[in-house]
Amino acid sequence: MKNKKAPPKQLETTPDKVEETPFEAMAGFFSMLVVILFIFTFLGENFVIPSGSMEKTLLIGDHLWVDRITFAPPSQWMPLTHYREPKRGDIVVFIKPSPEEQPDPDGQPQYDILVKRLIGVSGDHIQLNNGIVSVNGVAQSLPEFGSDDPEDVLDREFLDEFPRVPPVSEPGNMIPETWEQDFSNHVANGELIVPDGMYFMMGDNRHRSADSRFWGFVPRANIIGRPLFNYWSFKADEGELEKTGMAHRISWMLHVVTHFIGDTRWSRTLHRVR
Secondary structure, eight states: OOOOOOOOOOOOOOOOOOOOOHHHHHHHHHHHHHHHHHIIIIIEEEEEOOSSTTTTTSOTTEEEEEEOSTTSOOOTTSTTSOOOOOOTTOEEEEEOSSOOSSOOTTSOOOOOEEEEEEEEOTTOEEEEETTEEEETTEEOOOOTTOBOOOTTOSOHHHHHSTTTSOOOOOTTSOOOHHHHHHHGGGEETTEEEOOTTEEEEEOSBTTSOOOHHHHOOEEGGGEEEEEEEEEEEBOOOTTGGGOOSHHHHHHHHHHHHHHHHHHBOGGGTTEEOO
């Protein structure tokens, strides 16, 4: 009986490991950076709520992702993107139409970025009577999480009886002279009429909101976008996030690090804004 020879063993080969060159690594990094910059520049933007004017729809310390596409002018290079005009009930991020009292270090005017709810569009007739908002003669219900608590109000009569009680510019009351002077041009039969190309904004916390009642209409060109969702919410006191200075920033960063778990509002993570 002949012995059968076993088939020769095949040598196992392993593919040569291809190492990434420094140039390829750098190219990958810059490609990712370009994508991130594109997203933040053209598609969306981060926005942090610094005050309680929208409570409890939005809370101080909410970090929002803002959609910059929907309200942008239609573009031929993005034909499949959905565009529309802002409408009543939208929560809108926009540039405040009047500058702050203090200019920047170079002497240039500073314009805050705010978030409010859109109450009136062009042609709408706005009136507040005993704190109840009416648009074109129809009373509007308070937003689901809004507040009309009269305690600690900015100015009860002015806020509740608008435009019957007109804005008067005084030191420290946040009403610019330009709005006081132009105000009467838009009032008829006790109602404020929103002009073409303008919008009337109000905070959901109606007695703690410096809004269009204080500084007037918002031009279409000032609208940045709409917040889509709250990607992180961290507890903060009124005015805490508006403080400046390197010492405060370092102190606040240390506070966030040491209180991250306890002071993060986990139930609001990825919370849809509406």
